[in-house]
Amino acid sequence: MISSNTSRPVPRANTGSAVLNAISNTLLALVQLERRFDPFVRPAFDALLRDPIARLAMALYNAQRPNEGLKIAEEKLLPGEEEFVDSIITSFQAQMRALWKPGGFERGGNTKTQGIVRAQFTVHPELPPQLRHGIFATPRSYPAWVRFSGPGPYVTPDIDDVGFMSLSVKLMDVPGPKLMDEEKFTQDLFGVSPPTFVTPDVVANAQLQKWSLHNAQIFHFLNFAHPHLLDALMQALWTKTQSSPLEAPYFSCVPYLLGAGQAMQYSFWPQYAQRTPIPKLPFRPPDDYLRQAMVASLAAGDVAIDVRLQLQTDAHLMPLENAGVLWPERLSPRISAATLHIPRQSFDSPAQMEFAKRLSYNPWHSVPEHRPLGNQSRARRRMYYELSKLRHGMNAVPHFEPTGDEIFD
DSSP states (O other): OOOTOOOOOOOOOOSSOHHHHHHHHHHHHHHHHHHHHHHHHHHIIIIIIOOOHHHHHHHHHTTTTOOOOOOOOOOOOOTTHHHHHHHHHHHHHHHHHHHHOTTTHHHOOOOOOEEEEEEEEEHHHHOOOOGGGGGSSOOOOEEEEEEEEEEEEOOOOOOGGGGGEEEEEOOOOOOOOSSTTOOOEEEEEEESSSSSOOSSHHHHHHHHHHHHTTTOOOOHHHSSSOOOOOHHHHHHHOOOOOOOOGGEEEEESOOOHHHHHHHHEEEEEEEEOOOOOOOTTTOOTTHHHHHHHHHHHHHHOEEEEEEEEOOOOTTSSSOOOTTTOOOTTSSOOOEEEEEEOOOOOOOOOOHHHHHHHHHHOOOOOOOOOGGBBHHHHHHHHHHHHHHHHHHHHTOOOOOOOHHHHHOOO
């Protein structure tokens, strides 16, 4: 039986229009071709042009946004927010049912599991007082399960995806009350490789998921009624042919509380500069070359990832309700607060890869001091819960809260 995590081609567009299908399929093919040559030019592009283009894009983006006069860490509900969340959940559920069979359901997003690894999350001593809240209150270590994954909703050969990676960190042995009672001792953290989210809010997210149902996500960004060209540009600046899940920074993109009256975003930064060569380019690499790079790195030694916090200092230029805005470091630098230490290990046994399916990650698996903020985060509570419930139900696997003591054959 073929595992549901086995790579397979991206489904063809099925918009109901031969013209739209042809446009979508052609643009996807061009992106996939570009990925074969991207590593030969991307380092120079990133060094010279990426950040200036991003600053220009953010200037144009912010010029279109009204200043709502909100305070630091102040949220504002969107009109009809829950209806848009309903639409997102409905689209995801329909697509999951179309893509997967009972017993082999995968996640609706961040779908392909590259690996799930043991780690230790160690809070640094002598942090500034404003950072010492929640899990950062005292210098201690937490055991963790870290899942590295590719984009969703498909499980594709790595060279054929959109150049987007994610990680999900589940800290264990976290004391105190939690915002969701389905897990008692965990704190979940999330990151994706672009520093802004693919959609600014749940309104746009609902639109994206409707196009995703037709395997034609490009028309969320390129359409006359509700274009999202600047969102597409920001994603394009950071999505690329990746070398290894252990070699990219990851960004929360959405904000969280850092104690009462403070908002933050966090990010993850690998502490070594080497890049694993991508095999066979410009020809076709192995389908799972990213996992193979992880296997080789963790067979050779430990990996350290710096965890940095960025405080909200300007409620307009660092908004809570728009995840498409890049919080400027000139207003608030990222401060190193913890280290995610991944020890040398073997992780790619079938049993351990299947273990990833048992886990449910949700940003609301959280202490109150780190309550998720903004409409995308509010949506995630119900969205992640409902999609996890569907996945576990179709796989006949009950919800499971890990302890870190799990052992695999």
